[in-house]
Amino acid sequence: MDWVNVIVQGALIGGLYALFAAGLSLMFGVMRLVNIAHGDLIVLAAYLGIVVVQTLGVGPFASLVIVVPTMFVLGYVLQRGLLNFTLGGDILPPLLVTFGLSIIIQNALLEGFSADSQKLQAGGFETASIHITDQLAIGWLPFAIFLTAVAVIALLELLIYRTALGRAFRATSDDSDTARLYGVRNRHVYALATALALGVISIAAIFLAVRTNFGPASGPARLLFAFEAVIIGGLGSLWGTLAGGVVLGVAQAVGAQLNPSWETLAGHLAFLVVLIIRPRGLFPKLVD
Amino acid sequence: MSITSPIPAYRIQRSTRTGWIGLALAVIIVAVLVSLPWWGGEDDLRLIVEICYTIALAQMWNLLAGYAGLVSVGQQAFVGIGGYALFALTIIAHVPPIPAVVLAGVAAAILAVPSAWVVFRLRGAYFAIGTWVVAEVFRGLMGLIPELGSGTGMSLPVAISRAVGATRFERETALYYVGLAIGVGTVAAVFAWLRSRQGLALTAIRDSETAAGSVGINNDRTKFAVYILAALATGMVGALIYLEKLRISPDAAFDVIDWTADVIFIVVIGGIGSIEGPFIGALVFFGLRYFLADYGAWYMILLGAVAVIIMLLAPRGLWGLLADRFDIHFFPVRRRVRLE
């Protein structure tokens, strides 16, 4: 049995989960908002990719040029126009509004695109692989996903720890009233956080669309994977989230190798194990 | 008023005039419903059962989210467990179907204990998603059991269906009364509990956990109790649903839309944190469904949009608006100090 290959492949796919999780983490970090519609927004971005590819006839990765900025703007408008009004202490409004949003997006996609499953074609890239040794081969796609995840997370870390905007994010997360006293316009900052989050997940969405089939109801599963990667990795740490994604990816790959229908369950069980033995995650950073 | 003047005479008022009206209405409605099998059709019976168990699910979700502060997006776990427990108990353990419904609820309550142990490690919105993961785990696990149909599910053997009642009329009536009992029973239980001291503690937790803790209320134990109780009732509902539907599968039994999204919408639209709220929400829900069911996805979009708008503009729901304006309480749970 080809365990090394399975584990490596799973680890690389973990990059995808890390990207999903980074978006979730960013929104929670800056404004304590957990977006139940997170997975559905990923799927929305994937459908957007399909539309761009079909109308412009470009390749899937070229569609990023349109999809990422569009989702960025959508995130800004969504936060500024809707989600900002749910913030303010009580956890119910943001949760329920984003839950409602999730249902709306799923059904709107169903209306617009039918329940047919979709996929983006990347002309063989999905299945091409690099032969490292006689026994070990890694797929180009998982490898690309992982590299992208590392690059995106590195850029996010740079943004958060080396720029004025990142300072504003961290200050607002610590104490939004005092941040306002020092010139931070928090409605704008929250909107930027969400814009950034959606930009990040839209990159992941295109990779997702190339890798597997998806449909209007594929969102919730992605939310759960993002969430599991965040919890396994530990709150407050983006690199921890990468680790969380890798653990989840490996668990799913191992499960799938044993029996294809055990794939997601294996991931859930890995999540539960981490939650039970290390409730704060593997690399927690948050001082809450 | 100086320190030496006597404390004015007061009494604690627990009932309200609208409360008595509510009680009268409830008695009349229940009496009418009890007589329904003799003058109503099968469709009417099924609809009432559906309304009853939907309200039961809604009251439980309301208790969890509106009072205990436990926003669960995973109650479908217990619907599924209840359904599968019913199948397992009747088919494998040969328990008669109606008692099996109750035992299935107990099974759900028992499985709620390890669930709570895991899920209570999370807080707030992460708790919510955690409950969803737990539901998915149960869905995955049930799909692995060959005796219960594995991933594709199974049908309830005819013999068990016959055990409910020999004739169609007997079966439908028996299921109807179980449904009615669950509906009325859940509402009565919630009402009784909220009027009790434990209920007062729960309301205190709803209003402010820190304050409640500081006056000696054991927040964690109360929340745990609510979680287990909700699982019990939800499990019984699940058992009843699948006893009626006669066919179970993991995807249907653990469906988040049917057993959680719809319930959440009902409670949010009707009004979180009140017993009356879920009734109003159910009215809106079933009304919308009656008029718009043909429109499939648009119906769900509208439902979602209504819930979002209500949450933003009227966080205490339609009932919240009514009760605040007119001071109506059909289920009086508050204690008021009346000065004489």
Place this chain on the structure above:
Amino acid sequence: MTALLVTIGLTAFYGDFQALFGVDLVVEEGETLAVIGANGAGKSTLLRTICGLLPAAAERIRYRDGNIGSLSPADIVARGIALVPEGRRLFPSLSVEENLRMGQQCGRKGPWQLDRVYALFPILRERRRQPATSLSGGQQQMAAIGRALMTNPELLLCDEISLGLAPIVIRDVYAALPGIRAEGTTMVIVEQDINRALTVADRVYCLQEGRIKLEGRPADLTREQIKLAYFGV
């Protein structure tokens, strides 16, 4: 002297609870004004309302020639009013230097740059990269004042900067004030420590349960008057 800031019948509420009952206050340009009062008198509430953290009607607070009552905190700091909040409120996730740099967020120009602040508080330069909350109480207070100075304010509001500090540390913190004053910055010092406030102030207001009970120059006020206004018995 011109009036820099004027409040006209200012009220403030926390939900149903009223904290300020029609406060009329004038801050003259260039002066150091003290606002004293017991716990709960409304001093912090007054500063927070001026800074926009609590809502007020536009015309109830005038700054120079404009009504600022309904502006957001970000707009108010952009106009030149900075608050050193009660309890310091440094950002735990940020280092000392990053906390100071937060003062630049509002984009005002002026003499207060990092080097100038480090010159005023040398200990902060030593600890610039450490997490802000790892500093001692007095050092944190200096950082909080430095952060406010980085906004290059015309009006600096200091909310209980002596709170929780040992007398010797308070002395070090207060030693910085003359340097700030010499720059021409107008200051409002809110204090529970009456003596400290009276030695440093040009004028003083005394608040009691949300109302102004006394106003004047420290030299003109007797102990008795102050005690009456402060405690009200």
